[in-house]
Amino acid sequence: MKVLNYIDGRWMPSISEQFVPIINPANGESIGEVTVSNVQDVEQAVLAAKRAQKTWAFVPAPKRAEVLYKVGMLLQERKEQIARLLTMEMGKVIEEARGEVQEGIDMAFYMAGEGRRLFGDTTPSELPNKFAMSVRAPIGVVGLITPWNFPIAIATWKSFPAIVAGNAVVWKPALETPMMAQQLAQIFEQAGLPNGVFNVVHGRGSIVGEAVVKHPNVKVISFTGSNEVGKRIAETCGRQLKKVSLEMGGKNAIIVMDDADISLAVEAIIWSAFGTSGQRCTACSRIIVHERVKQQLEERLLAAMNTLTVGNGLEEGVKVGPVINQEALQKIHHYVQIGKNEGATLLAGGYIMQGDQYKGGFYYAPTLFTNVTPTMTIAREEIFGPVASIICVRSLEEAIEINNSVDYGLSSAIFTRDIHRAFTAMRDFDTGIVYVNAGTTGAEIHLPFGGTKGTGNGHRDSGVAALDVFTEWKSIYVDYSGKLQRAQIDV
Numbered sequence: 001m002k003v004l005n006y007i008d009g010r011w012m013p014s015i016s017e018q019f020v021p022i023i024n025p026a027n028g029e030s031i032g033e034v035t036v037s038n039v040q041d042v043e044q045a046v047l048a049a050k051r052a053q054k055t056w057a058f059v060p061a062p063k064r065a066e067v068l069y070k071v072g073m074l075l076q077e078r079k080e081q082i083a084r085l086l087t088m089e090m091g092k093v094i095e096e097a098r099g100e101v102q103e104g105i106d107m108a109f110y111m112a113g114e115g116r117r118l119f120g121d122t123t124p125s126e127l128p129n130k131f132a133m134s135v136r137a138p139i140g141v142v143g144l145i146t147p148w149n150f151p152i153a154i155a156t157w158k159s160f161p162a163i164v165a166g167n168a169v170v171w172k173p174a175l176e177t178p179m180m181a182q183q184l185a186q187i188f189e190q191a192g193l194p195n196g197v198f199n200v201v202h203g204r205g206s207i208v209g210e211a212v213v214k215h216p217n218v219k220v221i222s223f224t225g226s227n228e229v230g231k232r233i234a235e236t237c238g239r240q241l242k243k244v245s246l247e248m249g250g251k252n253a254i255i256v257m258d259d260a261d262i263s264l265a266v267e268a269i270i271w272s273a274f275g276t277s278g279q280r281c282t283a284c285s286r287i288i289v290h291e292r293v294k295q296q297l298e299e300r301l302l303a304a305m306n307t308l309t310v311g312n313g314l315e316e317g318v319k320v321g322p323v324i325n326q327e328a329l330q331k332i333h334h335y336v337q338i339g340k341n342e343g344a345t346l347l348a349g350g351y352i353m354q355g356d357q358y359k360g361g362f363y364y365a366p367t368l369f370t371n372v373t374p375t376m377t378i379a380r381e382e383i384f385g386p387v388a389s390i391i392c393v394r395s396l397e398e399a400i401e402i403n404n405s406v407d408y409g410l411s412s413a414i415f416t417r418d419i420h421r422a423f424t425a426m427r428d429f430d431t432g433i434v435y436v437n438a439g440t441t442g443a444e445i446h447l448p449f450g451g452t453k454g455t456g457n458g459h460r461d462s463g464v465a466a467l468d469v470f471t472e473w474k475s476i477y478v479d480y481s482g483k484l485q486r487a488q489i490d491v
């Protein structure tokens with residue numbers, strides 16, 4: 001399969017004529033190739049988007065929403081086919097891939113509904129015979145830059161609100177997962193979205209991504225990815241006073257108190273830490289446990305880890321798939337060595353999986369450390385792999401302090417049966433997402449998604465909050481008094 005750019009409603013290779021292979025992380029085999037674009041391709045896409053947006057902005061929002069509704073229906077029809085491709089391209093197990101496509105379907109119907117809302121405010125004016133209201137206005141061409149770990153869901157979180165609000169999109173997907181971008185573009189095409197409203201340019205972040213960010217006609221950047229890249233993008237946007245929304249890394253924790261339902265906590269930790277092979281921004285990589293239940297939790301976690309089958313995510317019964325590539329494998333293994341060197345106790349895993357069934361693929365054994373202290377590197381940095389660390393505490397206050405002590409602030413969870421402890425944690429966790437008696441993953445699309453501190457810059461994906469990224473507030477005053485009334489003057 002050859003994956004091409006989608007610009008102005010046409011499928012085209014980059015003018016560079018270069019292609020790179022798309023690799024299935026389960027076995028290292030090439031499953032296709034993708035065009036690698038350059039700055040001129042971005043130029044063409046932005047030009048098309050700018051032209052198309054002028055007309056799209058005048059299409060009534062409920063009509064714009066009808067296209068999203070069709071997109072939702074088409075995603076639903078093709079859910080299984082897209083999910084299987086997603087597993088082949090990115091590696092996550094098929095049941096998770098189905099869940100990811102479902103997020104896109106949910107987002108389509110949710111944002112289609114927004115086409116009939118897009119609420120602003122009406123307020124009383126302080127002057128007689130004067131009407132005051134605020135409306136959301138589209139901004140223009142928006143640039144989307146996305147990672148490989150949720151290659152279709154994150155694109156829907158960003159493109160659907162952008163489009164329903166009357167903007168046009170230039171999307172640079174991750175080079176590892178271009179087939180998902182192709183699927184989404186095909187669906188927009190089939191749903192009847194006018195040419196140029198949605199454009200995809202494949203290529204390297206340092207070339208295509210930077211060109212999108214720098215382009216003066218791209219008025220908003222919505223980025224999800226690593227902190228390193230996010231900060232760089234923010235600097236560039238800052239120089240241009242360009243609006244930028246950043247969703248970045250996490251170092252998420254599950255707190256297990258001494259009154260917790262341990263079976264429930266174990267199930268949640270297994271799913272949050274090792275689901276998607278730990279490659280979720282919301283993955284649980286710290287388990288902060290009360291000393292009274294530490295030993296019990298360790299034993300039950302180890303027993304549960306023994307039942308995890310690692311392998312090709314398309315195979316029946318497999319619970320943990322490969323990680324994305326060789327580089328990720330090495331990075332994860334490097335962190336495990338650091339953990340050992342800094343004095344953490346390795347309870348399980350800690351190695352790259354080898355053997356016939358893993359041949360060619362990138363498999364890391366689910367790994368558990370204990371006796372980890374909050375200052376150790378593995379307790380502070382994002383590993384983005386199936387590695388979790390147990391930190392022991394004596395009180396809720398200590399647990400909350402450790403939870404909040406990292407540079408990130410995406411998701412945190414507490415297991416307790418005590419309502420006072422639960423509400424204290426809800427109040428004091430310094431993260432954008434909080435769970436009580438559930439793991440750190442599993443966000444739903446109708447609530448804001450994002451985090452505090454190093455995780456973001458105050459914006460949110462998902463929910464109505466996403467519209468704030470892609471619209472500008474316009475405040476409108478209509479004076480029907482027939483005379484010039486002046487506010488801030490004694491009347």
Ligand SMILES: NC(=O)c1ccc[n+]([C@@H]2O[C@H](COP(=O)([O-])OP(=O)(O)OC[C@H]3O[C@@H](n4cnc5c(N)ncnc54)[C@H](O)[C@@H]3O)[C@@H](O)[C@H]2O)c1
Pocket residue numbers: 145146147148149150172173174175203204205206208209210213224225226227229230232233247248249250280281382384410450455
């Ligand atoms: N908070 C969230 O919502 C969320 C969700 C998923 C993933 N993530 C984070 O994403 C990271 C993993 O994804 P990744 O490895 O693809 O991240 P990454 O930052 O390497 O890449 C993300 C995207 O940015 C592009 N890019 C790279 N350099 C660029 C540059 N100089 N200018 C513009 N674009 C550039 C890449 O090509 C890719 O499309 C993790 O840190 C994870 O926590 C965050």
Ligand SMILES: O=C[C@H](O)CS(=O)(=O)O
Pocket residue numbers: 103150153280281282283440441442443
């Ligand atoms: O990043 C996308 C995920 O769906 C969010 S979560 O891990 O399920 O919370």
